[in-house]
Amino acid sequence: MVVELRYKLLSSDEDFLYDIIEYLENGENLERSLILTKSVPIEIKLELQLGMSFEKVISLIKFNYPISMNLLLSLAFNSNEEAIRRIKSTADIIKKQQEALEEKRVLLLVHKRRIKIIRLISTLVIGTLAGFSPITTSFYQLINNYTSTLKFEYFSILSFSFLFVNILNNYFLMELANEDFKCRKLSFALILHLLCVVFITLLLRHIVSF
């Protein structure tokens, strides 16, 4: 296995590009502007001074977006004013996109928190419904047979069907919020549901025994 030795940039992609453009506009060539910038780690500069070609040195850098490398690679051998202008406008676009994405990221974090709360509450609500299933069962018997017997069993088919609904609901909400560790959170929801059912059945038994 070949171990890839790659060095991270010390600043963001667009800042690095702005630095390079500035030096290129002042009349330096590509290699020299790479040495002059402060956003490149010292190892890269050493490799360049030891005689590695510019293209290879560029591919040693680990960009935030791997595709940013292409922009500098296309400048290989020579550059002119028009090319520099194009790189500048590209860096501008990257910056604007970054700002928009950052705004979206902050909003989505709030969204994730909201969905987390909805998930918890709906888990509890469905668990409670499942806990009250003996009462709805007796209602069915009352309507059909005009008699009913209240039996507080912990688990019935109705409460199991609610369990499936709960797990599916949790899964959908997690998919919507794009969360990690889905299995772990699903098992947590399962335990919460079972606890809910047992607690409410115990409560009902206690009330009826009085």
Add this chain to the structure above:
Amino acid sequence: MKVRSKVINWIYSLIPDNLILMLILGKNETLPKFFVSSMDILTAKKKIIGSILTGLILCSALNLLLKKFSVLSILLALLFVIVSIFVLMNHIHSTIASRYKKFDEMVFILINSLSIGVLIHQSLFYSIDLLLKNSFVKTEYDIFLGEIIANANLGEDENLLLQKSSKKFFTEEYRKALEHLSNGRYIKSNPRFLARIKREISTVEDNIVIFIAVSCLFPLALSMIIPLVIDSNSLSLFLFPLIFGLFGSLFLRFIQGKSGGRIEV
């Protein structure tokens, strides 16, 4: 080991690829086939076979529990298989959609670097070759460029080739820029991207309202009605979660279609 892998390959070959592509991409094919890798198709096949096996196990377990053969258990197992295939394919669809979105977000860097290459070297294929030769990391963009070079080696026309490969982009601006690359066009700004992000942000609020309706009110309303209509000791009560699964995955697909793939945080 060899026999086993042969058997597994034979089982996989039973399911046609076109069917899986249809299941993943949907009827409208909003995503180009370029983003569906062979790995995705393989995982889809694995998931389909897994869900069919679980359906069989479920069917036989129900029959054993009831101690008699019932048509209802077969129907339930069939519904379970359909719902699980629907949910799992939806998951694969959303991963592919988000991959596509990420590809499209940064493709303007590629177009601009190609335009610089054309400006300096006066040759499109030379500049593509230059980019391909020096990049260590293999990304989707490299595969995209490699396809162009491979078709060019077969002797296709340059303009026709660019027109064909521009169809892989989601944004209209990027498509036009790639088509007119030799005329010196490049991307100066992308207002469409910013507009799209703003629209996504506003749809996020929408999604919550839709899903509260589905996830809270739907089970609540059904739980009021269903126990009064169906006997609580019959297995047909399991229809209720299956219906919920079908509806939920439909809504999820609807929401993700509106915001163009999974919402990444």
